Amino acid sequence: MKYAKYARLALIISGVVLLSACTRSVSNVDSAGKTENPVFPDASHAVRDEGSFVNLDNLKQMRTGLTKAEVYELIGTPHFNEGVFRVKEWDYIFKFTQPDNSVRTCQYKVLFDSEMKAQSFFFAPANCLEKPTAPAMKQAMHKELNAESLFAFSSASLSSEGYAQVNQLAEDLKSDNLENKHVVITGYTDRIGNPAQNMQLSLARAESVKQLLTEKGIPSSIIETRGLGDSAPRVMCPGKKSPAVIDCLAPNRRMTIDIVDITAGK
Incomplete structure (x- = not known):
């Protein structure tokens, strides 16, 4: 009887301990x-x-x-x-x-x-499910050229003046350390003409600049070309196509060259 009594008591005590352990909150x-x-x-x-x-x-x-x-x-x-x-x-x-x-x-x-x-x-950590963000690319150089000084109107072939400017650009790039650098060439047009054709023209012009840079020793693998057509105008000039409107829209016809450091932010 005494054994059963002590066993019952031990069971009660262990149950209390177990219950308190279960309700414990760290x-x-x-x-x-x-x-x-x-x-x-x-x-x-x-x-x-x-x-x-x-x-x-x-x-x-x-x-x-x-x-x-x-x-x-x-x-x-x-x-x-x-x-x-x-x-x-x-x-x-x-x-x-x-x-x-x-x-x-x-x-x-x-x-x-x-x-x-x-x-x-x-x-x-609290941000466990947040998607990792790509490191921001630090812009090392930004250069803008007037498309009219590089190409004839509606043409993607470099003019003699355009050839000289791109040749100088290649020399400037080669004088810099291009390791871990990315070159982005972007072409823009005005609104005159078909939007799809303008997009094609802006990309073809960027490709012409890339081709000459590559011929002058800049690795093709680090050069990216983009054609944005008339999607990012600098000025708005109302009216149909005319010499005055074409002249007004000149700031929209441009080429930009950006050199970015792909290791920035790492």
Whole structure:
């Protein structure tokens, strides 16, 4: 009898200890399922320290008011030995495949209120799901040329003056260190004519400049050409085609050359 009595007492005590352990909250979660300081456990203490690849569509469905059963259905059991009953926080280790096929690992926490409904969600790091931004390219040089000094009207063939200007540009580029540099040549036209043809003309002019730069020793691999046609006018000159309107639209007929440093921001 005494043995049974002591065994029953030990069972009660262990149950109380277990219950208190289950209701313990390392993040000091209040009855509303909120905390001012979410505490993430050491990943090495996880039951699944390698984590798992979570279904992103399921993760997007995580919201306040979900029951533990619903959370379990969406993202699985927690990766730490935190228990189920009366536990106010579940922790996970999730893996996400990045655009470059690398894998990013983050921790994820769900907090429950006193009714065991999900109320708060946290990532560590907090920006886990933000897409990495490409480093900004620092502009090393910007040069603008009047298209009329390079080409005859509606032509993509370099004039003698245009040849001289591009030849000088090539010499200027070669005098600089072009390692990790990117050359962007952009052509623009005025609004006179067909927009599609203007787009083609602006690109053909940029290609003519690239061809001569390449012939003068600038690597073709670092040169990009763009044709924007009449899509970015500098001035607006109303009226139909006439010598006066064509002269007014001259600032819109231009070529720009930009040298950018592709290592800037790394």
